[in-house]
Amino acid sequence: MGGGRGARWTVRAGLLAGVVSIYLCLVGLVGTLTSDVVGRISVGRVFLSLPAVLVGYVVARPALTSGAVRRLPVRSGVAVGALAGGTSGIVLAVGVGVVNLLGQDTVRNVFVAVSPQLMNILTFGRSTVVGALALILLGTLLGAIGGGVSAAPDDVRKPTIVASATTLTIGILRTIVHPALAQLGLRDDWLYSPITLGLTWLGAIVVFVVTYAATAFWRAQRTVVVARARRVAGTEARLRIGVLAVIALVLIALPFLVGSIVTQILGTVGIYILMGLGLNIVVGYAGLLDLGYVAFFAVGAYTTAVLTGGLRITTVGLVPPAFSLHLSFFVAVPIVVTVAAIVGLLIGAPVLRLRGDYLAIVTLGFGEIARILFSSDWLKGVFGGTQGMSGVPAAPVGSLQFRNAQPFYFLVLGFCLVAVYFSWRLADSRVGRAWNAMREDEQVAEAVGVSTVRYKLLAFAMGGAVGSLGGALFAIQIGSLNDASFTILVSITALAVVILGGMGSIPGVVVGALVLIGIPGVLSEFEQYRLLLYGAVLMAIMILRPQGLIPNIRRSRELEEEERAQDKWAGEVAGDDLGPEPVTPLGEGAG
Amino acid sequence: MAEDTDVEVTPGSTTATVGRVQRLPLRQLIQIGLAILIVTFVAIGSYKTLTLPSGEGYDPSTWKAFVISGVAQGGIYALIAIGYTLVYGVLRMINFAHGEVFMMGCFVSFFFADAYASSGFLNRHPYPALAVVFVIAMLTSCLIAMLLERVAYRPLRNAPRLVPLITAIGASLFLQNTAYGFFGPQTRAYPVPDVLSGDKTWTILGITMQRIQVVVIMTAILAVIGLTLFIARTRTGKSIRAVAEDREIASLMGIDVDRTIMVTFALGGLLAGIAGVQFGLTFGQVNFHIGFAVGIAAFTASVLGGIGSIAGAALGGLVLGLLQSVGPPLLFTGFNIPAPFQLQDVITFSVLVLVLIFRPGGILGSGEAEKV
């Protein structure tokens, strides 16, 4: 049985899946996410089903045994998947039984998510025994499906996966799709049920079939289509420009398609793209792990507020700060950037000799210090202290107010493009090359005349300047500043954006921001679980694909070099007597 | 720069000579300038505070209270800081999620303590009840620490340094929010048995402190002594030292590296669990968020004292606790800065920066013979 892995392994996988299911229930994902995806199947139920399907999929994967890749026949795949899924169902059923044995209320004293709603979902509204049996059955069925799909030939498997994922996504992303269709004047009550706000069964089937067909078609005809595009375009360059033009058109048309809610979320995504690009300079290009990036964000926001005429909030209303100007936003921006660059120098100066983990913790401290100073009673006269500031003008230009979702989107888009261009040129410039050298081996870089002092400071200054743009735009977007917006979470989010996308990779930053900010923004139910998902994503990415989603090739190779350098430095610092490094260590190879 | 020409590239000595090139005047200038700035500020601030007229300044009993408070808080940091230092010693990595390990131990032990309190067992037989509560906390923290190592860190054992660091941050977020999902956002009242309640004190060497504070300090001292002996004398301790020194060679010598690292995490977890219960007994509260601030503080403490050194971690904890409670009144009152404690972290991190500039190994750092 099984692709050479044996029943024991399959059962163990099933047990693990069952534990994961129980975890999902206890942490609240199953019970509280009640909006419907398809028909009456809620997001929570989808989460509940995922472990069973995934474990079925995984156990039926082709295995490498005795030097050959052994594919399972579909029937075996189904059987293996069913076994794993069934085991997972059993674990879940046992959990339900235990809860009922101990009494729901007792369990709820510890695990607050064990509510009547949750138990209802788990037992399908029936008695414990029937519900438990149903769970086991469902698990088996889902596992079987997962296993079947996994063992199916690629031509069936891949389109099925894409189609299922797309259906679920369209079901969840009603907030985006619905207004877009409405804007285009298309009726969509066949697609989305106005009652459940999820997909109708008809809509789901249509989406599934269409996507399946499209994927299958693309798989079959891909080379033909691309070749034809190439022929039409003429040269490679023209093709690329063509693609760029299409992207540009989409970017510009987007706010008109998707409605103001999503446009506003895209505005926030844009702010985090700016933050990500700035942090990318510090972490990705120069290799300095900065965990206190929120300092620049705060500097950008508060400086903008003070320079453009924002007011302090007091108990008697809004009061001008002790020092403020009424500059136009666009005049203030260069000043803000300069101030941020200076702050970057101030932050960089003390940490010049630190590496890695130490740098991280110190910069973390600086981030906290920034927040503390801006919200302190001591500086209340300028920054409003705890109450914060408000009334930041929305960068009016004539009659144009940039706080509305659409103009703001274009403002952010403009800044992002500038920042992208700047980052891109920076990477290939002399400064960028110096950073590469510094990153690969600091001591050798020094030896050939690259002043690490200068370039580290430059990294902080430039990275800080770009990040402050994010803060400035944030001030415009919300118009109100309060220290709750400048916590360490901003730094961690920015870091996650850079990491997820791939350190040193500009398109990676864009993708990272879209995923980490865009998706939770659109799926507002997930707001509660956003940080949980961030944590899971960070761990998953680092373990499974540390170079990020869109890797920077050069950086990936260098990531391996870094370990040795850090080891050595850490060893020196801890007093290890490592002795002189041999000039050609054994087994170095090309790594 | 003149020093560049001093570089001699001879095989076997590249490190030594190139190392000197690092001491560029520019960097040193900046850092010395900074140091002078900070020291001047500290000196003036302290002077002004200490010379305030008696109505506005602080009398000796107040300073004493500040110091005691700082030392007691430092004791809590110490146990957790030791956990950071142990893991850093063997893996050269900050286990960012260690604060969450501490929190989980505290939280899970809370449920038992609460049950005992409701039934009256806690006050009837406080010592057995507390013993059980401590054991539960230690077990939980141990388990979580080992799980963390197995799932999140072991696959990344040979990855570049940045990778496990970020994984640790992710793990910290994950654990914290798991606790939030499981147990809810509400702060729970950690039951304190009457023998340890806040108003009961012990007087040691003429200083009167709360009983629980004495317990915390004593535990920290015992932990340092015990752990140091353990590392120095036992076989497992030797393995830990070997793995910390050089992982590859240690495995070549027949040491089970995986098991040793697991033991290290377990030790850190045990101490964190103890710290968890002590935290609960000291403050009478637990919620999902306590690991965060305490974790950062404890890590700062371990770096301050000398990462890789157990005594250093405890010392760092002590210093940090004192900085947090004595620093703000000492430095800021003289300048008439309102709400000086709000700026407590400014002091902490400035001191950290200073220490790392001039003594990157921490207070007990370079030159420290006894290390993990």
Next chain:
Amino acid sequence: MRHRRWLTPLVLLGAFAMIAAACSNSSSAAGGSTSGGAAVDCNAAPGCVTIAAGAPIQIGTLLSVSGDNADLGTDSLYGVELAIDHLDGTFDGTPGQIDGHAVQLQQEDDTCSAEGGQAGATKLAANPDIVAVIGTSCSGAALGVADKILGDKGIVLLSPSNTNPALTAQGTHNPYYFRTAHNDLIQGAVVSDFAIKHLHAKTAATIHDESPYTEGLTTAFANAFQQAGGQVVDAEVIDSSQQSYTPVLTKIGQKSPDLLYGPDYTAECALILKQGHQVAGLANTTFMGSDGCFASNFIKLAGSAINGAYYSAPNLSAFQQKDFYNNEFIPAYKQQFGTAPISAFHAHAYDALNLLAAAIDKAAVKNADGSLTIARNALRDAVQGTTDLQGIVTTYTCTSLGDCATAVTIGVYAAPNLAIEGSTGNGQPIFSETKTLAQATGSG
């Protein structure tokens, strides 16, 4: 060289984007105007809402239903739901109607932060069928954020629990913003009166925790106390993510104030009590706090240290409709939501919905075909024109600056006899004052 080719399109795109922004603004300025009924001018901004016959009236809620302040928002939401239930005259679990239309809630989360307020307000503002919004829970989500976003669309925002004075101050008040909760200037003044009249305190110290609510209260108290001749000897700040407040308390103890006022959140209130009692200098100091301390487990958290402390809160027993509140509202709450009230503003939320319902009834034009047309400005005027509306808490008369509960009764409770679950005693305050805003700010 090939790279240069990318450059021009990129820069042109940037310029184009800015130009596009200019052209787009006109399309986003228009409000949600829909075709109006007979006597209403729906072409004037901000337009009208039309509810078809049989369709529900959509009301938004923008409350803190997740995170650390979930109790506050959820409690208010329960109050709103109970109000909807009682529209038909009884708490029977079946919702009632306004003018023959059911009420449907679009629930958004303000996450007690400016971003949450903005995100939630934008979602609500984008729904052209939203008639009005009840929210926010936290002042930080409203001030300059939600009140502006909704106000720009002409959507009335009615808060059950915002108490920050800045929200209804001249110059900061948004014309579409109102609240049934009290203005903290009043609560600060009452606390000060209690300190002087009842405690005979001459010196006081304050502690806030860096959140707008607590800082607003301490400032309001300090101003009132100083105006009445008292002296504020120390104003300290604590960090809510830490637990060791002994140094701060020791510093305050140096001055041995008669009163220590720390209107913070529950966990901190408990810690201040427990640690404060260990500080020698505070041995003769009275501890006070406010309703932020009132989570359901406050008494358990504080333990025996709570004795001798005082806490101010809306006087739940001075509720205008005491009998209704105790005999019908509370039992219905318990029955429908499985718990006694989890925070302090459920009654204010209940009253908010009723205030809104009355205003809708007044401003809506009932068309012949059974549909309803509500002009947004007419609704706002109706809300602002609310006069002598009887609510559970008090009688509401809205001012042009948005405070509807003008005469507010704040009670001071002697711990452990607090008006929350788990307390012993009759839950009655030992001191109670009714003030108007004018009286509180000394201009009345």
